[in-house]
Amino acid sequence: MLIVQKYGGSSLATVERVFNIANRIINTYKQGHKVVVVLSAQGKTTDQLIAKAHEIDPNPSKREMDMLISTGEQQSVALMAMAINKLGYPAVSLNAFQVGMHTNSTYSNARLKKIDTERIEAELDRKNIVLVTGFQGINKFDDITTLGRSGSDTTAVAIAAALNADKCEIYTDVDGVYTADPRIVKNARKLDEITYDEMLELAALGAKVLHHRSVEIAKKYNVELEVRSSFNDSEGTIVREVCNVEKMLVSGVAGDKNVARISVIGIPDTPGKAFELFSLLAKNKISVDIILQSIGRDGTKDISFTVARSDLHDALKIIKENLERLGAKDVVYKEDVAKVSIVGAGMATNPGIAAMMFEAMYNAGINISMISTSEVKISVLIDEKYTEEAMNAIHERFRLAMER
Amino acid sequence: MLIVQKYGGSSLATVERVFNIANRIINTYKQGHKVVVVLSAQGKTTDQLIAKAHEIDPNPSKREMDMLISTGEQQSVALMAMAINKLGYPAVSLNAFQVGMHTNSTYSNARLKKIDTERIEAELDRKNIVLVTGFQGINKFDDITTLGRSGSDTTAVAIAAALNADKCEIYTDVDGVYTADPRIVKNARKLDEITYDEMLELAALGAKVLHHRSVEIAKKYNVELEVRSSFNDSEGTIVREVCNVEKMLVSGVAGDKNVARISVIGIPDTPGKAFELFSLLAKNKISVDIILQSIGRDGTKDISFTVARSDLHDALKIIKENLERLGAKDVVYKEDVAKVSIVGAGMATNPGIAAMMFEAMYNAGINISMISTSEVKISVLIDEKYTEEAMNAIHERFRLAMER
Numbered sequence: 001m002l003i004v005q006k007y008g009g010s011s012l013a014t015v016e017r018v019f020n021i022a023n024r025i026i027n028t029y030k031q032g033h034k035v036v037v038v039l040s041a042q043g044k045t046t047d048q049l050i051a052k053a054h055e056i057d058p059n060p061s062k063r064e065m066d067m068l069i070s071t072g073e074q075q076s077v078a079l080m081a082m083a084i085n086k087l088g089y090p091a092v093s094l095n096a097f098q099v100g101m102h103t104n105s106t107y108s109n110a111r112l113k114k115i116d117t118e119r120i121e122a123e124l125d126r127k128n129i130v131l132v133t134g135f136q137g138i139n140k141f142d143d144i145t146t147l148g149r150s151g152s153d154t155t156a157v158a159i160a161a162a163l164n165a166d167k168c169e170i171y172t173d174v175d176g177v178y179t180a181d182p183r184i185v186k187n188a189r190k191l192d193e194i195t196y197d198e199m200l201e202l203a204a205l206g207a208k209v210l211h212h213r214s215v216e217i218a219k220k221y222n223v224e225l226e227v228r229s230s231f232n233d234s235e236g237t238i239v240r241e242v243c244n245v246e247k248m249l250v251s252g253v254a255g256d257k258n259v260a261r262i263s264v265i266g267i268p269d270t271p272g273k274a275f276e277l278f279s280l281l282a283k284n285k286i287s288v289d290i291i292l293q294s295i296g297r298d299g300t301k302d303i304s305f306t307v308a309r310s311d312l313h314d315a316l317k318i319i320k321e322n323l324e325r326l327g328a329k330d331v332v333y334k335e336d337v338a339k340v341s342i343v344g345a346g347m348a349t350n351p352g353i354a355a356m357m358f359e360a361m362y363n364a365g366i367n368i369s370m371i372s373t374s375e376v377k378i379s380v381l382i383d384e385k386y387t388e389e390a391m392n393a394i395h396e397r398f399r400l401a402m403e404r
Numbered sequence: 405m406l407i408v409q410k411y412g413g414s415s416l417a418t419v420e421r422v423f424n425i426a427n428r429i430i431n432t433y434k435q436g437h438k439v440v441v442v443l444s445a446q447g448k449t450t451d452q453l454i455a456k457a458h459e460i461d462p463n464p465s466k467r468e469m470d471m472l473i474s475t476g477e478q479q480s481v482a483l484m485a486m487a488i489n490k491l492g493y494p495a496v497s498l499n500a501f502q503v504g505m506h507t508n509s510t511y512s513n514a515r516l517k518k519i520d521t522e523r524i525e526a527e528l529d530r531k532n533i534v535l536v537t538g539f540q541g542i543n544k545f546d547d548i549t550t551l552g553r554s555g556s557d558t559t560a561v562a563i564a565a566a567l568n569a570d571k572c573e574i575y576t577d578v579d580g581v582y583t584a585d586p587r588i589v590k591n592a593r594k595l596d597e598i599t600y601d602e603m604l605e606l607a608a609l610g611a612k613v614l615h616h617r618s619v620e621i622a623k624k625y626n627v628e629l630e631v632r633s634s635f636n637d638s639e640g641t642i643v644r645e646v647c648n649v650e651k652m653l654v655s656g657v658a659g660d661k662n663v664a665r666i667s668v669i670g671i672p673d674t675p676g677k678a679f680e681l682f683s684l685l686a687k688n689k690i691s692v693d694i695i696l697q698s699i700g701r702d703g704t705k706d707i708s709f710t711v712a713r714s715d716l717h718d719a720l721k722i723i724k725e726n727l728e729r730l731g732a733k734d735v736v737y738k739e740d741v742a743k744v745s746i747v748g749a750g751m752a753t754n755p756g757i758a759a760m761m762f763e764a765m766y767n768a769g770i771n772i773s774m775i776s777t778s779e780v781k782i783s784v785l786i787d788e789k790y791t792e793e794a795m796n797a798i799h800e801r802f803r804l805a806m807e808r
Contacts, residue, residue, distance in 0.1 A: 015459045049479070055419045056483055057490040064489070067497050068482035071475035075453070078472035079460055085468070086461040093471050097501045098546050119546070142502050142523070 001166040002124075003028055006038040006134065006156035010173050011230035012076055013043030021230060022083040024171075025129060029089060034124045036163065038134040038156040039080060041072025062107035066136070066146045070096070073133035073152070080131050091129040094119060096136040096144065101155070103137030103145045110137055110145035112154065112217075115162040132159060150211030157214045161221035168223050169236075170210065175229035176237035177202065177209050179400035180253045184388050187401040191251055193238040198251050199225075201343040201377040205254035215239065249353055250344035250398045255387045257338045259289070260312040261370070263304040264319060266329030274303060277319070277326060284318055286311045290339070290372040290381060300329070304370065306381060309335065337369070338387040341379040342394060354378050360397035366390050405570040406528075407432055410442040410538065410560035414577050415634035416480055417447030425634060426487040428575075429533060433493060438528045440567065442538040442560040443484060445476025466511035470540070470550045474500070477537035477556070484535050495533040498523060500540040500548065505559070507541030507549045514541055514549035516558065516621075519566040536563060554615030561618045565625035572627050573640075574614065579633035580641035581606065581613050583804035584657045588792050591805040595655055597642040602655050603629075605747040605781040609658040619643065653757055654748040654802045659791045661742045663693070664716040665774070667708040668723060670733030678707060681723075681730060688722055690715045694743070694776040694785060704733070708774065710785060713739065741773070742791040745783040746798060758782050764801035770794050 005028065007021050029035045040046075049069045053060050077093035084091035100116030123130045134152025137145045147154050153170055160168035177199065180188040194202075196219035203212040209227055218225045218239060228236025267273050274293065281288055286307055294302040307315050312333065319331045347353050357378055361368055366389065370381035382390055395401065409432065411425050433439045444450075453473045457464050481497035488495035504520025527534045538556025541549045551558050557574055564572035581603065584592040598606075600623035607616040613631055622629045622643060632640025671677050678697065685692055690711055698706040711719050716737060723735045751757050761782055765772055770793065774785035786794055799805065 018460065052479075053483065053486055056422065056486045060486040061489055064482045064485045064497055067485075067499070068479055071478050074475050074478075075456075075472055078468045079457065081468045081471075082457055082460045082464040085465055093468055095471070144499075 002034040002036070002163055004036045004038065004156050004160040004163070004165045004168045005171060006152055006169070007040070007171045007230055008152065008173065009040040009043055009045070009076075011171060012039065012041075012080070018042075018079060018083050019087070021171075022080060022087055024230070025080075026084060026087060026089050029129050036120060036124070036130045036132060036159060036165070037080070038132050038152055038159060039073060039076040040134050040152040041069070042076050042079070045072040045075065063143060066107050066144050070133070070136040070144045070146060073135055077131040077133050084129055084131075089129060090127055091131055092123050092126075093131045093133075094123070095133045096138050097142075099132055099159075101132075101137040103139055103147070105139040105141070105143075105145065107143075107145055109148040110139065112137060112147065112158045115158055117162050120159070120163065147213075150214065153211050153214035154217065157217045157221075157223055157225065160223045161217060165223070167226065168218070169226045169228060170214075171228055171230035172209065173229065173231065174209060174227075175232060175234045176227050177239075177252070179251065180391055180395050181255070184255065185253070185392050185395045188395065189401050190234075191237045192235070193240065194251050195345045195376075196239060196241060197376045198343050198345050199239045201341070201374070202252055202254060205256055205339075205341045205343065205377070205379075210239070249347060249350055250342050250400065252343050253340065253391050253394045253398075253400065254343065255338060255340050255391050257384055257387060258309050259306050259337050259339045259381070260309045261304060261306050261334045261337050261381060262312070262315055262319070263302055263332050264326065264328050264330075265302050265332065266300040267303060268327045269299050269301045273326065277303060278305075280318060280322055280326075281307075281315060284314065286315050286318075290370045290379060292370045306337070306339065306370070336384040337381050338384040339379050339381055340387060340390045340394065341377050342398070343377045345376055347373075347376055347378065356397055357394060360393045361390060364389055364393040366393070406438040406440070406567055408440045408442065408560050408564040408567070408569045408572045409575060410556055410573070411444070411575045411634055412556065412577065413444040413447055413449070413480075415575060416443065416484070422446075422483060422487050423491070425575075426484060426491055428634070429484075430488060430491060430493050433533050440524060440528070440534045440536060440563060440569070441484070442536050442556055442563060443477060443480040444538050444556040445473070446480050446483070449476040449479065467547060470511050470548045474537070474540040474548045474550060477539055481535040481537050488533055488535075493533060494531055495535055496527050497535045497537075498527070499537045500542050501546075503536055503563075505536075505541040507543055507551070509543040509545065509547075509549065511547075511549055513552040514543065516541060516551065516562045519562055521566050524563070524567065551617075554618065557615050557618035558621065561621045561625075561627055561629065564627045565621060569627070571630065572622070573630045573632060574618075575632055575634035576613065577633065577635065578613060578631075579636060579638045580631050581643075581656070583655065584795055584799050585659070588659065589657070589796050589799045592799065593805050594638075595641045596639070597644060598655050599749045599780075600643060600645060601780045602747050602749050603643045605745070605778070606656055606658060609660055609743075609745050609747065609781070609783075614643070653751055653754055654746050654804065656747050657744065657795050657798045657802075657804065658747065659742060659744050659795050661788055661791060662713050663710050663741050663743045663785070664713045665708060665710050665738045665741050665785060666716070666719055666723070667706055667736050668730065668732050668734075669706050669736065670704045671707060672731045673703050673705045677730065681707060682709075684722060684726055684730075685711075685719060688718065690719050690722075694774045694783060696774045710741070710743065710774065740788040741785050742788040743783050743785055744791060744794045744798065745781050746802070747781045749780055751777075751780055751782065760801055761798055764797045765794060767801075768793055768797040770797070 103110035225239040507514035
């Protein structure tokens with residue numbers, strides 16, 4: 001088999017951990033597999049480099065920032081090659097130039113365009129374990145770019161896709177994808193498997209296990225992903241297109257407190273007004289999530305929506321400045337709200353699921369102020385203080401703690 | 405003018421120093437010059453990276469070591485670009501890949517083969533200050549190499565040669581080339597200028613101002629070099645092909661204590677015996693410096709020579725093992741010796757120079773045990789304990805403290 005593995009920075013923070021990971025990699029290699037490993041920068045290296053840059057300029061050029069911080073991954077792969085060599089196995093480190101990891105030119109948040117496979121394949125043919133810098137690429141000017149948050153996951157999945165690998169294993173500090181955050185829901189259970197779409201929704205809802213961009217690429221190229229711990233040998237969670245048909249329809253529950261609700265009151269009930277409001281917000285790069293529009297009465301209507309709490313101040317400012325233009329009477333907001341969501345493939349075709357969720361909330365005495373649904377998720381907006389209670393009630397209701 | 409500048413790691417050790425150097429670079433740029441700057445890794449960065457590698461393997465792969473330590477220079481150029489930007493001037497950092505700094509494949513001690521100028525020239529045309537990583541290159545496999553000790557000086561001179569620059573300024577922690585080590589000879593004087601050949605001899609004799617490889621390239625491509633301090637504004641020392649004709653013939657005196665003398669006694673006075681001895685040493689990578697052969701008597705002769713003190717043990721072992729084969733009677737050695745040398749262009753055509761040197765030694769009561777001369781230097785071997793006295797006597801005799 002051809003296996004791509006990815007290890008994060010905390011797995012590489014000390015010499016001892018580097019050797020632990022080296023042994024894991026070697027174990028895979030010894031089973032006769034071809035192994036390509038994508039590494040992040042060690043421990044706090046990236047943060048330290050960013051701090052160093054900020055001492056010089058709090059707002060440095062993004063091109064130069066990428067030139068600076070990409071050195072962290074290069075150090076990781078070189079040190080790992082040394083560790084694997086020291087243990088008696090052949091390894092070679094490659095950076096984005098050497099691989100040919102082509103991206104667009106958006107410094108600090110670049111998108112991968114094309115990965116050359118020639119060098120990696122040549123090194124695999126030479127029986128080398130191939131260590132590739134995560135998180136970085138080169139653009140058409142030969143300049144270094146970085147892929148943004150969780151970029152190394154994206155690198156790993158994209159390499160697996162380009163090489164047509166049999167498997168892409170993402171090693172992290174948790175041992176898989178859970179039905180809920182185990183810190184909030186005590187009997188949260190690790191999932192054996194989950195579909196790409198479910199994983200995408202969970203990622204969008206704030207589950208930090210995998211970044212949505214890496215899941216998107218995995219889905220697009222049908223790369224089988226496995227999320228597992230770099231600190232133990234437990235089986236992880238497999239992310240793939242189709243999962244076991246016998247499984248429960250709901251695979252997880254998530255809570256998100258980075259939410260605020262805004263209501264624009266008394267907007268004229270004429271066509272185009274909602275468009276005007278949301279295009280104004282979009283122009284100012286403010287993302288809107290759940291939207292609720294009241295039924296028009298007396299020729300006016302109210303529009304409520306949620307934004308990230310960090311965008312609340314800006315959103316209010318923009319709306320207030322444009323209140324007259326929108327023809328609205330007032331804008332009000334509520335900050336102490338939270339979004340609780342359930343995720344599951346095929347939810348849309350099972351209307352009973354939503355009912356079960358609302359029933360769990362009703363039994364717990366929690367009021368729902370807004371609802372949003374998609375193919376694979378249902379989200380409700382509630383008072384922030386009930387977040388944990390709501391997650392536990394839902395988790396219980398759908399018996400997520402039980403093996404499915 | 406097109407000016408290439410090189411700054412060493414100690415000039416970049418703190419944020420304050422980075423901004424000091426940024427201001428120096430900007431001052432040159434503001435005078436209307438095109439400026440290319442070569443930087444070393446900051447402060448102790450390279451040493452720290454080497455220590456990190458040695459924690460993993462005391463004897464790591466040189467390829468991986470080059471991959472690792474080359475990140476130091478990349479960090480330097482990115483941070484300097486940020487500092488220059490912050491001060492309001494345009495700058496761009498480039499690494500060995502981006503420039504196209506081609507070397508042979510000798511990892512950790514590579515030789516530059518060819519430098520592409522296209523990217524640097526394009527950036528200069530865009531009015532950018534161009535910051536280039538010193539010390540590193542890429543080989544024909546697209547792998548990273550490093551140039552060995554003082555490699556950044558070599559990078560700077562080679563770039564100056566490739567760009568046909570008007571000047572290459574090497575900024576360092578001393579303010580030029582001195583007639584002798586100022587810590588030994590109190591009234592040692594900074595030279596205004598010195599020829600390539602003189603500089604080469606001084607470098608070979610242990611003066612650490614410029615590495616001989618960078619001087620060789622400067623000589624070959626006739627690059628005017630200036631050695632000056634990065635901590636003050638004093639004029640430095642200019643290294644060029646031909647210096648002021650009125651100048652004194654001797655430009656400096658140097659002392660070297662890393663020397664030991666070996667004498668092989670009673671070698672048959674037949675052809676080929678000296679060759680046999682020295683090829684034996686060469687095969688074992690032991691360099692021999694001054695050689696003195698006694699006149700044959702009774703069919704045998706004695707051969708004395710000096711080696712680096714660190715090679716003494718190995719050299720003696722090899723000779724003892726081969727004493728019979730060489731037909732020699734015995735081998736003896738003396739460790740507490742030192743080599744004192746004077747350097748000056750055109751010395752060969754002025755026999756009076758050697759006489760003056762020997763006279764100075766005689767007046768100081770210092771015995772000379774061996775002599776070696778070249779086009780531009782005269783070296784004598786003396787007792788180690790007289791090294792400083794000899795250097796001062798010679799410095800005085802040639803009036804090196806006086807303006808020439």
